[in-house]
Amino acid sequence: MDVFEDIKTRVISGQFAHGEKLRAEVLRNDYGCSASTVREALLRLSAVGLVEFQEQRGFRMPEYSEERQHDITHMRIMLEAEGACRSMRHGGVGWEARLNAAHHKLSHIESRIGAMGPTDELAHLWMEAELEFHQTLLSACGSETLMEMHLQVYNRYRQVKADVDRSFFHLADNIREHQAIVNAAVSGDEAIMRKRIFEHFERHLMPDRPVDTAIAAMA
Amino acid sequence: MDVFEDIKTRVISGQFAHGEKLRAEVLRNDYGCSASTVREALLRLSAVGLVEFQEQRGFRMPEYSEERQHDITHMRIMLEAEGACRSMRHGGVGWEARLNAAHHKLSHIESRIGAMGPTDELAHLWMEAELEFHQTLLSACGSETLMEMHLQVYNRYRQVKADVDRSFFHLADNIREHQAIVNAAVSGDEAIMRKRIFEHFERHLMPDRPVDTAIAAMA
DNA sequence: ATTTCTTGAAATCTCGAAATTTCTGAGTCA
DNA sequence: TGACTCAGAAATTTCGAGATTTCAAGAAAT
Numbered sequence: 388m389d390v391f392e393d394i395k396t397r398v399i400s401g402q403f404a405h406g407e408k409l410r411a412e413v414l415r416n417d418y419g420c421s422a423s424t425v426r427e428a429l430l431r432l433s434a435v436g437l438v439e440f441q442e443q444r445g446f447r448m449p450e451y452s453e454e455r456q457h458d459i460t461h462m463r464i465m466l467e468a469e470g471a472c473r474s475m476r477h478g479g480v481g482w483e484a485r486l487n488a489a490h491h492k493l494s495h496i497e498s499r500i501g502a503m504g505p506t507d508e509l510a511h512l513w514m515e516a517e518l519e520f521h522q523t524l525l526s527a528c529g530s531e532t533l534m535e536m537h538l539q540v541y542n543r544y545r546q547v548k549a550d551v552d553r554s555f556f557h558l559a560d561n562i563r564e565h566q567a568i569v570n571a572a573v574s575g576d577e578a579i580m581r582k583r584i585f586e587h588f589e590r591h592l593m594p595d596r597p598v599d600t601a602i603a604a605m606a
Numbered sequence: 607m608d609v610f611e612d613i614k615t616r617v618i619s620g621q622f623a624h625g626e627k628l629r630a631e632v633l634r635n636d637y638g639c640s641a642s643t644v645r646e647a648l649l650r651l652s653a654v655g656l657v658e659f660q661e662q663r664g665f666r667m668p669e670y671s672e673e674r675q676h677d678i679t680h681m682r683i684m685l686e687a688e689g690a691c692r693s694m695r696h697g698g699v700g701w702e703a704r705l706n707a708a709h710h711k712l713s714h715i716e717s718r719i720g721a722m723g724p725t726d727e728l729a730h731l732w733m734e735a736e737l738e739f740h741q742t743l744l745s746a747c748g749s750e751t752l753m754e755m756h757l758q759v760y761n762r763y764r765q766v767k768a769d770v771d772r773s774f775f776h777l778a779d780n781i782r783e784h785q786a787i788v789n790a791a792v793s794g795d796e797a798i799m800r801k802r803i804f805e806h807f808e809r810h811l812m813p814d815r816p817v818d819t820a821i822a823a824m825a
Numbered sequence: 826a827t828t829t830c831t832t833g834a835a836a837t838c839t840c841g842a843a844a845t846t847t848c849t850g851a852g853t854c855a
Numbered sequence: 856t857g858a859c860t861c862a863g864a865a866a867t868t869t870c871g872a873g874a875t876t877t878c879a880a881g882a883a884a885t
Contacts, residue, residue, distance in 0.1 A: 410866080410867095412866075412867090420840085421839060421840045421841065422840090422841085423839070423840065423841085423868095424840080426867085427646065427838095427839095430650050431649055431653045432653075433650075434651075434653035434654050435654065436754065442867090442868095443866090444846095445867065458749050458751045461749060462749065462751040465688065530680060530681065531674075532678055532762075533681060536681070536755050536758070536759070539755070540751065543751075629837095630836095630837085631836075640871065641837095641870090641871085642838095642868095642871085643869065646868095646869095661837095661838095662836090662838075662875085662877065663836090663837080663877075664837065
């Protein structure tokens with residue numbers, strides 16, 4: 388079993404509480420490996436901001452704060468809007484097709500959740516499909532760096548919202564919003580795409596806080 | 607001595623060739639520590655893209671490519687323009703003062719380099735002051751995440767351009783461009799700021815490649 | 826000549842013990 | 856009570872040896 392990948396999944400999907408201490412000596416029991424191997428995984432996660440690390444004081448989960456959620460959401464809007472628009476310019480029909488496919492897969496899972504409720508199995512599939520949808524959205528933007536930064540921010544976003552996600556409270560909205568993004572892609576209108584992406588995240592922003600630049604124009 | 611910080615500096619400032627293999631067993635000699643400690647540092651650096659890591663195959667420096675340089679520069683323009691404009695809106699006089707101070711420090715070092723040539727000592731001071739200037743530019747943007755992503759991209763940029771930097775070929779241009787950015791900050795005109803930032807990086811973009819969105823508007 | 830196999834050497838990874846640092850709380854003093 | 860000290864416990868970090876995997880070079884096979 389890949390210790391790093393598994394801990395990463397757990398750290399992103401909310402299996403630890405915000406601010407919880409992460410002890411290598413404890414986690415090793417879940418994997419039957421040495422504490423060093425766990426430590427190694429935690430160090431790598433700390434380098435991308437999914438775990439906090441203090442010298443001689445070990446590792447903990449990042450604390451939750453509304454400001455942090457707002458900031459990360461804000462960044463995600465910026466990167467995702469820019470990436471999606473570039474994909475629209477460079478992606479062509481192939482990209483539209485792949486986006487449709489990813490959306491189809493995602494919405495299929497979402498309707499199953501709507502019908503059967505959120506089982507662990509379905510929640511896990513949803514996480515994978517949601518990431519794939521948003522990554523496909525940026526996949527034709529032509530910038531490796533943009534996609535890397537997006538993935539980092541995406542993971543932090545998922546981590547911050549993990550407990551909310553599991554309840555699937557906004558499932559119906561999500562389905563509608565994802566569809567609206569696909570429609571915008573087909574329409575070829577970048578301003579509409581930016582607007583749709585903004586609307587998809589709007590409820591996770593703090594209402595009284597200034598929203599910047601291009602993002603303000605979407606509102 | 608802090609092994610991680612020192613290796614990070616060396617990896618950023620071009621003390622290893624592009625694509626060069628980084629062996630923990632070799633590097634340990636420079637620090638008088640065990641290979642595990644070096645390995646730990648390299649793993650953390652690989653998590654932020656400053657070193658490449660392949661399982662069971664160790665670490666190497668990233669390969670150079672024009673595309674990579676273009677992509678990283680592109681991203682830096684985007685993040686820095688956005689951050690600078692937000693700082694203009696939220697920073698107030700305090701920010702302008704700090705930006706002036708940082709610029710003053712930087713230009714002082716730059717003129718010394720112009721006079722005495724680039725000694726190792728001066729090159730090191732320049733690296734620090736240049737980072738501080740660009741970080742100050744974003745320091746009032748109000749987004750931790752934006753600044754973190756910028757630092758990551760800034761480091762990669764420095765790494766890609768490390769060998770060129772050491773020659774200080776564009777020193778005169780740099781002095782002029784940094785001054786222009788400070789002037790734009792004082793002027794309060796965001797469009798001008800975006801333009802000045804674009805001009806500061808323009809020569810590191812590939813000429814025949816499409817430049818996107820807000821960036822195109824700056825050109 | 827090219828591919829496949831073998832084998833020894835080299836590089837990488839894992840591990841638990843030892844060294845170091847931080848944390849805890851009982852005891853002391855004002 | 857409150858601040859301070861200090862020792863023992865707990866947590867963290869470092870380390871080098873042993874296990875595993877990759878690499879390289881020559882032999883055998885097609």
